[in-house]
Amino acid sequence: MARVLVQLKLRLVLNALRSSNAAETSFILSTFFALVVAVGGFYVLAQFRGLSASVDLTTVIFTMFALGWLVVPIFAFGLDGTLDPATLALYPLRTRPLAIGLLAASATGAWPAANLLGLLGVTVGLAAGGLGVLVALIAVPLQVLFCITLARLVTTSLATLLRSRRGKDLAAFLFIPIFALIELLGQVIPNAATSGGITAASFAGVDAWMRWLPPGLAAHAIQDASTGHPATALARLAALAAVIIVLGWLWVRSLGRALVTADASTGSSHLRGAALPLARYGLPGTVAARTWIYQRREPTSLIYWAMTAVIMGVVSASTILGSHQHPAVVIGSAVVGAGFFCYFHANSIGLAGPPFLIEALALTSRRSLRAYFAGQNVALGAIAAPLLTAICWGLAAGVRNLAQGVPATAVALAGLGAALALANILTVTFAYPMATRAGSPMRQAAQGYGSYTFGGILATQAGVAVAVTPVILVAAFTGTAPDAVRAPALIIGSAAYGLALAWAGVRIAARQAQERLPELCQIAVHSTI
Amino acid sequence: MSETAIEVRGLRKSFGDKEAVAGVDLDIAAGSLAGLVGPNGAGKTTSLSIMTGLLRPDAGRIVINGLDVWADPVAVKAVIGVVTAEARLFERLSGREMLEYAGRLRGLPVAEARSRAAQLLDVLDLAADARRLVADYSTGMRKKAALGCALIHNPAVLFLDEPLEGVDPVSADVIRRLLTRLAGSGSTVLFSSHVMELVEQVCDHVSIIDKGKIVVSGTTEAVRGGKTLQRAFIDLVGPRASDEEVLSWLGSSSS
Numbered sequence: 001m002a003r004v005l006v007q008l009k010l011r012l013v014l015n016a017l018r019s020s021n022a023a024e025t026s027f028i029l030s031t032f033f034a035l036v037v038a039v040g041g042f043y044v045l046a047q048f049r050g051l052s053a054s055v056d057l058t059t060v061i062f063t064m065f066a067l068g069w070l071v072v073p074i075f076a077f078g079l080d081g082t083l084d085p086a087t088l089a090l091y092p093l094r095t096r097p098l099a100i101g102l103l104a105a106s107a108t109g110a111w112p113a114a115n116l117l118g119l120l121g122v123t124v125g126l127a128a129g130g131l132g133v134l135v136a137l138i139a140v141p142l143q144v145l146f147c148i149t150l151a152r153l154v155t156t157s158l159a160t161l162l163r164s165r166r167g168k169d170l171a172a173f174l175f176i177p178i179f180a181l182i183e184l185l186g187q188v189i190p191n192a193a194t195s196g197g198i199t200a201a202s203f204a205g206v207d208a209w210m211r212w213l214p215p216g217l218a219a220h221a222i223q224d225a226s227t228g229h230p231a232t233a234l235a236r237l238a239a240l241a242a243v244i245i246v247l248g249w250l251w252v253r254s255l256g257r258a259l260v261t262a263d264a265s266t267g268s269s270h271l272r273g274a275a276l277p278l279a280r281y282g283l284p285g286t287v288a289a290r291t292w293i294y295q296r297r298e299p300t301s302l303i304y305w306a307m308t309a310v311i312m313g314v315v316s317a318s319t320i321l322g323s324h325q326h327p328a329v330v331i332g333s334a335v336v337g338a339g340f341f342c343y344f345h346a347n348s349i350g351l352a353g354p355p356f357l358i359e360a361l362a363l364t365s366r367r368s369l370r371a372y373f374a375g376q377n378v379a380l381g382a383i384a385a386p387l388l389t390a391i392c393w394g395l396a397a398g399v400r401n402l403a404q405g406v407p408a409t410a411v412a413l414a415g416l417g418a419a420l421a422l423a424n425i426l427t428v429t430f431a432y433p434m435a436t437r438a439g440s441p442m443r444q445a446a447q448g449y450g451s452y453t454f455g456g457i458l459a460t461q462a463g464v465a466v467a468v469t470p471v472i473l474v475a476a477f478t479g480t481a482p483d484a485v486r487a488p489a490l491i492i493g494s495a496a497y498g499l500a501l502a503w504a505g506v507r508i509a510a511r512q513a514q515e516r517l518p519e520l521c522q523i524a525v526h527s528t529i
Numbered sequence: 530m531s532e533t534a535i536e537v538r539g540l541r542k543s544f545g546d547k548e549a550v551a552g553v554d555l556d557i558a559a560g561s562l563a564g565l566v567g568p569n570g571a572g573k574t575t576s577l578s579i580m581t582g583l584l585r586p587d588a589g590r591i592v593i594n595g596l597d598v599w600a601d602p603v604a605v606k607a608v609i610g611v612v613t614a615e616a617r618l619f620e621r622l623s624g625r626e627m628l629e630y631a632g633r634l635r636g637l638p639v640a641e642a643r644s645r646a647a648q649l650l651d652v653l654d655l656a657a658d659a660r661r662l663v664a665d666y667s668t669g670m671r672k673k674a675a676l677g678c679a680l681i682h683n684p685a686v687l688f689l690d691e692p693l694e695g696v697d698p699v700s701a702d703v704i705r706r707l708l709t710r711l712a713g714s715g716s717t718v719l720f721s722s723h724v725m726e727l728v729e730q731v732c733d734h735v736s737i738i739d740k741g742k743i744v745v746s747g748t749t750e751a752v753r754g755g756k757t758l759q760r761a762f763i764d765l766v767g768p769r770a771s772d773e774e775v776l777s778w779l780g781s782s783s784s
Binding site: 357358364518522529 | 581582583584585602603606609610611613615617618619620621622623625626629630631633634635636639642643660661662664665678
């Protein structure tokens with residue numbers, strides 16, 4: 001059974017590789033990143049040699065790997081056919097050999113190998129002496145086995161939920177902390193480390209409680225063996241093995257249940273007050289109502305708002321953390337935030353997908369199309385204006401220079417108007433189909449349209465930056481004016497400027513949309529939701 | 530019944546080298562309940578998409594209730610309703626919100642849109658699920674909700690692409706009765722379907738399309754020619770190649 005399932009896993013990977021150029025590219029990139037993790041992990045762990053906090057740092061790294069194994073399979077549930085017990089439920093398979101087979105399938109592939117090789121960096125960084133290295137060679141495979149068993153238990157226990165709409169929503173929301181973590185690790189921490197804000201000593205003692213978690217047991221077993229405490233080391237390894245056995249037992253039980261449990265994915269609860277709000281305000285109100293509801297109920301929309309907030313924070317992070325002193329960076333956050341807001345809404349028809357046909361059948365006159373774009377803008381603006389303003393003032397407080405809140409807010413409001421205008425125009429003129437891919441909660445450009453994503457980011461960032469340049473210049477040249485006059489004049493003037501841009505964008509987009517409606521319908525039809 | 534509600538002349542559409550619609554001519558009388566049948570890939574969906582103004586043709590003319598679809602799309606879209614094959618709706622709206630949204634898009638006053646939405650949900654047996662998200666609807670429920678969206682403005686001509694695919698018998702009966710009632714009131718219904726029994730039972734007009742062309746069109750009786758519609762259809766579009774001899778092992782209890 002193990003052999004069959006390992007072959008199945010390899011066959012699935014190979015078939016995905018052959019299915020399209022995009023899949024091939026994705027596979028090559030994934031393998032490359034696995035290699036980076038293997039080499040990088042080994043290097044980082046090896047660098048801990050001789051540090052006083054080496055065991056603490058190793059525990060943190062081990063725990064992060066375990067968290068990765070916990071989260072990513074939930075995120076990529078649809079990507080690995082062997083993760084879902086429903087795909088095997090139709091075959092006459094006994095639970096125990098099936099479990100061993102699934103475990104073997106999980107351990108097959110570039111990422112498990114990368115984990116194993118990367119974590120073996122402890123043989124250099126933490127282990128000392130023959131016994132230390134020997135224990136490391138046992139502890140690392142146990143740590144990887146713990147990660148795989150934990151991942152299997154979680155995905156199998158949640159399989160019914162993850163197949164449902166709510167489960168997919170839940171998995172989608174995991175994208176927010178993962179994105180924040182990526183930004184933290186890729187931008188904030190390196191900047192802080194470069195400027196001396198974070199050092200190895202900062203991690204001393206952080207494993208006071210982590211040492212009792214399974215990854216901590218593995219790391220401390222190596223430490224104990226290396227410092228002449230073989231009995232403690234063995235006790236820790238035994239405890240880790242016991243945890244793996246318990247998790248495995250729970251997983252086999254869960255698998256047995258999952259194979260005979262009906263799929264309840266269609267179960268759902270009723271909404272309160274499910275009448276369409278704002279519908280009494282004509283066509284703009286009706287479209288605004290639908291857009292407003294989607295901002296609350298559609299995970300992708302919520303993710304976009306969260307990503308905008310995270311990106312704005314990251315831009316100002318270096319100054320907030322004190323490693324650099326550039327209070328005006330808050331204005332940069334406002335520009336980039338408005339730019340990404342624009343990018344996220346610059347293909348609204350592709351994002352809406354086939355349901356757009358229902359709207360297209362009713363929206364044919366230029367006037368109705370103006371109402372359509374205006375309605376969308378009202379709903380998006382009602383969320384974006386206070387959100388961007390609040391973030392600007394929060395960041396101004398973070399950089400300890402509240403005065404920056406005024407120009408940043410002015411830039412954000414003008415940028416918002418520019419973003420809405422540009423998003424409306426791009427939605428019509430550079431619309432492209434979107435696709436939902438297994439394993440990703442985010443919709444991406446359909447195959448062959450990848451360049452639209454890159455081009456979209458560049459165009460929206462550049463477009464918004466150009467549009468807000470007059471506001472930045474006015475803010476710079478009026479810096480010495482009394483705040484009581486400057487602040488309201490700047491903010492109200494910028495808001496009016498933004499409104500004018502948005503109004504112009506609606507008119508241009510409506511005129512273009514009237515000409516291109518059938519083509520836009522086909523783009524919507526070719527999108528998957 | 531004698532007035533023509535749907536008039537199609539010389540309709541053509543190609544996608545690259547493939548000619549999906551190769552000169553469709555069709556006349557459907559007002560008040561008809563007409564079926565458009567054909568094998569997979571025959572051009573049914575493409576033809577319906579062009580007729581409803583959702584896909585631009587390479588050539589041809591479509592007139593609905595005296596209005597040219599591509600010359601005056603605003604006027605045409607005001608009098609038609611469309612249910613697409615996949616019945617894709619806004620997943621994050623409730624059924625009630627979805628129908629109300631469709632009504633408001635069509636310019637109905639709020640009270641009227643709400644009232645019609647409630648009545649349609651009731652007739653379509655969706656009242657109990659009116660406050661559930663469309664995302665949680667089954668295929669049959671989606672089809673019924675999509676039909677409600679298409680009917681809410683009382684269209685003079687209704688187009689449906691495979692309206693009964695994936696629909697349970699009870700829901701199918703509800704849809705069938707609604708379509709019959711709509712046609713009986715003077716509206717025109719044109720739908721594509723693979724279900725020959727349905728087309729034979731409810732349609733007074735049938736058109737068979739194959740390889741992008743209408744091979745026969747007329748009253749159901751005339752098209753059947755004394756046979757079942759299924760038989761007439763197979764005779765017209767030709768039997769498909771059979772692999773039965775290869776499957777000699779099938780049906781034996783031994784492996």
